[in-house]
Amino acid sequence: MLEFKLPSIGSDMDEGKLLEWKIKPGDRVKKGQVVAIVDTSKAAVDVEIWFDGTVHELLIEPGATIPVGTVLATLLAPGEKAGAPARPAPPAGRRKISPAARKRAEALGIDVDTLAGSGPGGAVTLADVDAAAAQRSSSKPAATSDRQAEMRKAIAAAMSRSKREIPHYYLAEAIAMERAQAWLSEANAGRPITGRLLMAALQLKAVALALQKYPEMNGFFRDSAFQPVAAAHIGVAISMRQGGLIAPAIHDVGEKTLDEVMRDLADLVKRARAGSLKSSEMSDPTITVTNLGEQGVEAVYGVIYPPQVALVGFGRITPRPWVDAAGGLTVAPVLTASLAADHRVSDGHRGALFLAELRDWLQQPEKL
Amino acid sequence: MTQDELRKVVLATLLSIAPEVEADELRADKPLRNQVDLDSMDWLNFLLGLHEKLAVDIPEADYAKLVTLNDALAYLGARVR
Numbered sequence: 001m002l003e004f005k006l007p008s009i010g011s012d013m014d015e016g017k018l019l020e021w022k023i024k025p026g027d028r029v030k031k032g033q034v035v036a037i038v039d040t041s042k043a044a045v046d047v048e049i050w051f052d053g054t055v056h057e058l059l060i061e062p063g064a065t066i067p068v069g070t071v072l073a074t075l076l077a078p079g080e081k082a083g084a085p086a087r088p089a090p091p092a093g094r095r096k097i098s099p100a101a102r103k104r105a106e107a108l109g110i111d112v113d114t115l116a117g118s119g120p121g122g123a124v125t126l127a128d129v130d131a132a133a134a135q136r137s138s139s140k141p142a143a144t145s146d147r148q149a150e151m152r153k154a155i156a157a158a159m160s161r162s163k164r165e166i167p168h169y170y171l172a173e174a175i176a177m178e179r180a181q182a183w184l185s186e187a188n189a190g191r192p193i194t195g196r197l198l199m200a201a202l203q204l205k206a207v208a209l210a211l212q213k214y215p216e217m218n219g220f221f222r223d224s225a226f227q228p229v230a231a232a233h234i235g236v237a238i239s240m241r242q243g244g245l246i247a248p249a250i251h252d253v254g255e256k257t258l259d260e261v262m263r264d265l266a267d268l269v270k271r272a273r274a275g276s277l278k279s280s281e282m283s284d285p286t287i288t289v290t291n292l293g294e295q296g297v298e299a300v301y302g303v304i305y306p307p308q309v310a311l312v313g314f315g316r317i318t319p320r321p322w323v324d325a326a327g328g329l330t331v332a333p334v335l336t337a338s339l340a341a342d343h344r345v346s347d348g349h350r351g352a353l354f355l356a357e358l359r360d361w362l363q364q365p366e367k368l
Numbered sequence: 369m370t371q372d373e374l375r376k377v378v379l380a381t382l383l384s385i386a387p388e389v390e391a392d393e394l395r396a397d398k399p400l401r402n403q404v405d406l407d408s409m410d411w412l413n414f415l416l417g418l419h420e421k422l423a424v425d426i427p428e429a430d431y432a433k434l435v436t437l438n439d440a441l442a443y444l445g446a447r448v449r
Contacts, residue, residue, distance in 0.1 A: 188428045193419050196428065198408050241388055241405070269409050294407040 002053050002075040006038065008068045009047075009282040013040045013154070017065045018072070024113045027055045029075070034278065036072065041154040042246055043147075043272075047279040052078050058114070061132070096123035105129045151244035162306050166221075167343040170301045173355040175362055177317050177333045183365035199317070200291055201262040205368045206361035207289055207312050208232035208253035214354040216346040217310040217339070218286045226309065226345045231255070235285025235305065236265065238272045247305060248277050249285035258368055293317060299336040309342035312358070335362075369448055371441065374422075378440055381417035385410050396437040422448045 006016060016038040023035045034046040053075035060072050076082060097105070097112050101124050105112045110132055117124040162168075180202055188196050211218040211232045219228040232254045235247035250256075250264045271277055287308055292300040293316035300313035315336040322332035337358055341351045361368060369377075379391050386404050394403055406414065415426050424447045426434070434440045 185428065193412075193416055193425055196412060198412065200408070241386065266409065266413075270413075 001056065001080070002051060002077055003071045004035070004049055004073045004075055006066055006068050006070045006072055007047065007050075007279050007283060009038070009040050009045050009279050010042070010158075013042075013068065013282075015065055015067045016040050016045075018060050018062050019044060020062055021058055021114060023055050023058075023073075024111065025055050025057055026113075029053060029055060038279070040282075041150040042244075042282075043277055044275050045277050045279050045282055049075075051075075053080075054078075056082060058116075061116075096121055098123065098125055101126045101129045108133050148243055151240075151246075155244060158305060159303050162303050166304050166306060166309075168304060168340050169343050169348055169351065170338060170340050171348060171351050171355055172299055172301075172336055172338040173352075173359055174320075175335045175337055175359045176322055177335045177362065180362050180365045181317070181333055195259070197258055197262050198265070201258050201265055202362065202365055202368055203291065203314055204234055204236070204250065204253055204265065204289060205256070205258055205261050206358050207287070208234060209361050209368070210354055210357040211287065212254055213357050214346075214350060216350060217341060217354055219309060220286070220307040221309050221342060221345060222307050229286040231286070233284050233286045235288035235308070236268060237288055237290035237302075238269055241273065246272050246277070246282075247285060247288050247290075248272060248281035251280075251284075287312065289314070293335070299338055301338050302340045304340055304342060309345045311340045313338040313340070369422075371445060374441055374445055374448065377421050378418065378437065378444065381414060381421060384417060385414050394437060396441075399435045400437055400440070401435075418444065424448055 009016065019037040019039050021036050023029055029035055029049050029052065031050055031052050032048050035049045036047045038045055038047050056074045056076050058073045060066055060070065066072070096117060096119070098119070102112065104126060105115075105124075108129065110129060112124055112129075115124050115128050115132055116122075118128055119125040177199075180199065184197060184199060184202065191197070215228045215230070216226065218232055219226060221227075231252050233249040233251045234253045235249050237245055237247045239245045248268055250261065250268060253261055256264070268277075268281070285305070285308065288302070288305050288311045290300055290302050290311065291314040293314055297315050298318065299315040302311035302313045304311050315338075317333050317335045319331050320334040322330050322334060324330050324332075337355060339351050339355050341354075379394075382400075382404065383389055383391065386406065389404055394400075400406070401411070411431075419425060422444060424444055426443075430443070433443050
């Protein structure tokens with residue numbers, strides 16, 4: 001028997017409210033499938049399961065608030081036969097349910113297969129249907145103003161912890177963007193609007209490639225030790241229109257083409273604003289990238305999102321006097337890239353080399 | 369499509385991206401991006417939305433012709449079938 005537990009959905013989340021099950025006993029599920037929707041302080045999140053199996057029993061009812069790690073459901077591993085169930089198993093065919101309860105459930109649009117029966121032999125009673133209906137009405141996602149207040153609290157907790165625990169150091173590098181801009185304009189000129197790239201995609205890919213050489217910027221600081229992660233799961237800071245921000249991950253950015261990074265970025269922003277992020281995207285960013293250049297600032301010095309150990313900030317690309325390779329003075333579009341990094345894990349010397357590597361990648365846009 | 373219909377489509381597309389916008393308060397002769405908080409992803413989605421509804425492909429080189437709402441209406445009006 002497999003146990004499906006509520007996964008952590010970010011370091012600032014220690015509990016969640018189960019809003020909805022997407023599965024019922026007897027369903028076969030595949031690894032990566034969305035099986036439940038859980039409300040966190042930041043957003044309603046689609047929770048994925050991380051193994052294949054057949055749903056045996058749902059242990060938590062929608063509406064309940066449960067801590068991370070709580071067993072939500074039990075599943076049978078592929079090939080496993082059900083042993084003695086904890087509760088009387090529902091009959092294979094028709095569900096035992098009183099006629100009145102069935103009628104009420106139909107009227108309320110409640111799927112009786114998702115209900116745990118409290119009557120004789122596990123039969124679903126009228127009271128069970130009413131309880132489910134009451135729970136459903138109390139398990140709607142938080143209203144916007146509540147959500148904003150909750151999100152503010154979550155950000156406050158994570159950022160206070162960051163500034164309390166992480167000895168940040170900050171570095172910045174001015175990067176000439178002439179080549180990257182020219183390459184991007186040319187690439188986009190030949191593309192339909194549906195396939196167009198944004199500079200943000202180039203920046204994300206360049207960060208991922210620079211991380212391959214400087215892995216001490218990528219991973220988690222947990223239990224007094226740094227745990228590097230090989231893959232670059234880059235958290236993208238996305239501001240919400242009603243206020244607050246969220247930084248879900250694009251996975252394996254270093255392995256993706258620019259087109260794939262762009263497609264994933266567009267999809268992520270859309271889903272973040274629509275409130276349909278997946279648990280894996282919320283839980284595992286290994287570094288965060290923030291871009292405030294669009295708001296007109298020249299540079300941003302960010303606060304690391306624990307347990308991550310670094311944050312890369314991009315400012316506005318702006319024309320500035322620039323000394324070119326031949327020593328001549330020109331005007332060039334310049335981007336200020338910054339690094340906030342955890343001094344427990346890396347030193348300024350390595351941080352500086354990381355930013356230089358990032359700069360070099362942005363000079364070779366055709367290789368990104 | 370009349371200019372009025374076109375204006376409705378453009379505003380509806382904008383509102384789908386920036387729901388907080390009060391359409392009546394928009395100044396049609398002032399730069400759109402100074403009045404509405406649109407980053408480059410929002411801008412691209414705005415143009416994608418117009419592309420879907422009006423079948424007009426807007427090359428990146430033409431972005432400078434779409435600074436104000438009036439600019440956008442003139443540009444699209446000349447191209448929409």
